[in-house]
Amino acid sequence: MSAPLVELAGLTVAYGPVVALREISLAVAPGEAVALLGANGAGKTTLLRALIGLVPARAGDIRLDGRSIAALPPERRARLGLGYSPEGRRVFAGMSVRDNLDVACRAGAAERTRRRREIEAIFPQLAEHRERRAWQLSGGQQQMLAIGRALMTAPRLLLLDEPSLGLSPRLTAELFGRLRTIRDAGTAILLAEQNVAQALTLCERAYVLQTGRVVAAEPSAILAQSTDIRRAFLGGEPIG
Secondary structure, three states: OOOOEEEEEEEEEEEEEEEEEEEEEEEEEEOOOOEEEOOOOOOOHHHHHHHHHHOOOOOOEEEEOEEOOOOOHHHHHHHOEEEEEOOOOOOOOOHHHHHHHHHHOOOOOOHHHHHHHHHOOOOOOOHHHHOEEEEHHOOHHHHHHHHHHHHHHOOOOEEEEOOOOOOOHHHHHHHHHHHHHHHHHHOOEEOOOOOOOHHHHHHEEEEEEEOEEEEEEEEHHHHHHHHHHHHHHHHOOOOO
């Protein structure tokens, strides 16, 4: 792996007396897609929220391009290249698709338009429904809008929390096809996802979390053949 774009070193996060993450170390290289796997409550969402700065770390460090960003607020981390699409979509329901995208971009009008057109090329349905209110979109379209909004910040690392949650198998496959386009264009991805088969197909490597700890960190091809992973997530069925 090349020099990390983002690196966590010994990251510990607690909610009062409850330790949610314990000494997590991981890295994502520029342009790389990496999966976070684990059951509900394993710490995947907390890890992403800590990375973007929504929850403080009790110990450890978060480094971007080798420099600590652990003390920076979320808006500074976003300006430095971290984009975040949280679980549950959280689009602005009463705003149009266009306005949902534009509100996320701090650049001037010309750059804002250029970025929106790039996103509409990745997600053509957003272009088709540009003037619709977000609440009028299907669940899959709202998920694409949420990811598109994160992309409007031109992130170098896109943090995705359960993007396939609530989607049909057909829409999930379509969404992951779009994520491959984003990855292939050079944006790094850190993906928290319960659809293990899709995650391991998209991502080169994966970390497995269990009760706030990393219990495995391997190339996706190795994890896909792991009996323990198949038993934990897929009832023993082969992946792929």
